[in-house]
Amino acid sequence: MLAAHYNTVVIGAGPAGLMAAIEAYNPKHSIILLEKMRKPALKLRISGKGRCNITNEEGLQSFLNRFGKKGRFLKYSFSQFFNHDLLNYLHKMDVPTKLERGGRYFPQSDRATDIVDAFVNKLDQLRIPLITEAHVTALSKAENGQFVIQVRHSGKPIEVTADQVCITSGGLSYPATGSTGEGYLMAQAFGHTITDTAPSLVPVLTAGDTAQRIQGVSLRNVTVSVWSENKKVTELFGEMMFTRKGVTGPIILTLSETLVSMLDASREVQIKIDLKPALDHKKLDQRLLREISEHSKQSFKNMLKSLLPRKMIDLFIDILGVDPHKHLHQITGEERKQLRLLLKAFPMQVIGHDSYDHAIVTSGGVSLKEINPTTMESKLTPNLYFAGEVMDVNGETGGYNLTSSWSTAWLAGREMRNKQWGELGHGKE
Numbered sequence: 001m002l003a004a005h006y007n008t009v010v011i012g013a014g015p016a017g018l019m020a021a022i023e024a025y026n027p028k029h030s031i032i033l034l035e036k037m038r039k040p041a042l043k044l045r046i047s048g049k050g051r052c053n054i055t056n057e058e059g060l061q062s063f064l065n066r067f068g069k070k071g072r073f074l075k076y077s078f079s080q081f082f083n084h085d086l087l088n089y090l091h092k093m094d095v096p097t098k099l100e101r102g103g104r105y106f107p108q109s110d111r112a113t114d115i116v117d118a119f120v121n122k123l124d125q126l127r128i129p130l131i132t133e134a135h136v137t138a139l140s141k142a143e144n145g146q147f148v149i150q151v152r153h154s155g156k157p158i159e160v161t162a163d164q165v166c167i168t169s170g171g172l173s174y175p176a177t178g179s180t181g182e183g184y185l186m187a188q189a190f191g192h193t194i195t196d197t198a199p200s201l202v203p204v205l206t207a208g209d210t211a212q213r214i215q216g217v218s219l220r221n222v223t224v225s226v227w228s229e230n231k232k233v234t235e236l237f238g239e240m241m242f243t244r245k246g247v248t249g250p251i252i253l254t255l256s257e258t259l260v261s262m263l264d265a266s267r268e269v270q271i272k273i274d275l276k277p278a279l280d281h282k283k284l285d286q287r288l289l290r291e292i293s294e295h296s297k298q299s300f301k302n303m304l305k306s307l308l309p310r311k312m313i314d315l316f317i318d319i320l321g322v323d324p325h326k327h328l329h330q331i332t333g334e335e336r337k338q339l340r341l342l343l344k345a346f347p348m349q350v351i352g353h354d355s356y357d358h359a360i361v362t363s364g365g366v367s368l369k370e371i372n373p374t375t376m377e378s379k380l381t382p383n384l385y386f387a388g389e390v391m392d393v394n395g396e397t398g399g400y401n402l403t404s405s406w407s408t409a410w411l412a413g414r415e416m417r418n419k420q421w422g423e424l425g426h427g428k429e
Ligand SMILES: Cc1cc2nc3c(=O)[nH]c(=O)nc-3n(C[C@H](O)[C@H](O)[C@H](O)COP(=O)(O)OP(=O)(O)OC[C@H]3O[C@@H](n4cnc5c(N)ncnc54)[C@H](O)[C@@H]3O)c2cc1C
Pocket: 011, 012, 013, 014, 015, 016, 017, 034, 035, 036, 037, 040, 041, 042, 043, 044, 046, 047, 048, 049, 052, 053, 054, 055, 134, 135, 136, 137, 168, 169, 170, 171, 173, 174, 177, 178, 179, 180, 181, 182, 183, 359, 360, 361, 387, 388, 389, 390, 398, 399, 400, 401, 402, 403, 405
């Protein structure tokens, strides 16, 4: 049952909302967390393929760099609550964690749901109501300065008022989890600017049937470069994979923000995969020559087995147009050169990207210029706070996005608590 008035209302029970509600807690302060779906944190439950990559081991500066220019906005919140604070926080809630390759932390159980359960238990302990199927349909301010929140709860319209509101309703990606961008409309109602939004950390689509032919192949330790009009735009080293319609995996997802913005600007976009980044052209040629002289009676197809994942061999043979049964001593200089060029720059034309349905995060959101980075309070409307992905903050894959959601929510929660506590006649904690 919803009361008519609360000190603090938090809208959206994703990772940011769960944290903000808990951190806003003080014993004299009424708080409520409203979630429109039947369960809280649906996206968190599926994060990291259900394992949840919580955070990353990286130091502060390189961590901030993962957010590009938007990293500056996060500097203060990370100075207050960063990766190891988050890990300690989870340990205190009985969620032990483990460190994996790439500095990535996961729950020891490999279950993202353990994290959701821990936050929900904490809310229970603090007796903070988490109301599910409570869909906030509008947010406004009454003449007395209180917020007025229209809620559709289990199908019925209800009006709630509040002294403080925190919008943690997420962005637009994976809308089936409840993140459908409604927080943008609430923010706009208070004059906030919403910067252009686009799917980010999203698989990209490539021309022809190349990807389909090698779908499922995963490449480690490759360099992918992005090209437009014969100019290299950027490149990244790491892991990627082929899908039925294109490419995905950590480096592609990270490059996707650049790729999407180039596509949106109608630029011609190509990626080139360097399958042998550890060898420059000269060294790779020497390696091919060695193979050819040491195994001169072997077939061309056999040699490719030592150079490529099995599923890519036929594709290479088709592209190069070399007889797969040809003995290595019969391979011409030109054929060897074409093989080398293909290994160093396997080209794929990028023709599009997946939709929000498959984007890990949204780029764009509530303009950071209008939010105080030291409090997460709106610069336009006192007592209105934001945290998490609803803001124009998005980072690379590797645990960076959840950390920013939790860190900004921690800060917003603390600020809301301190403000209420101060208004109750207590000093700042
Ligand atoms: C498949 C996938 C895997 C991911 N894996 C990782 C990972 O391993 N590591 C990582 O760092 N990041 C990962 N991310 C990104 C990360 O999950 C998000 O950045 C994070 O969930 C954002 O948190 P949030 O609380 O701001 O928003 P959300 O998680 O989007 O939560 C917003 C909540 O608000 C609710 N809501 C929306 N509108 C209303 C309304 N009008 N009324 C009431 N409630 C409302 C929604 O139902 C939702 O529960 C992944 C994302 C996806 C999609």
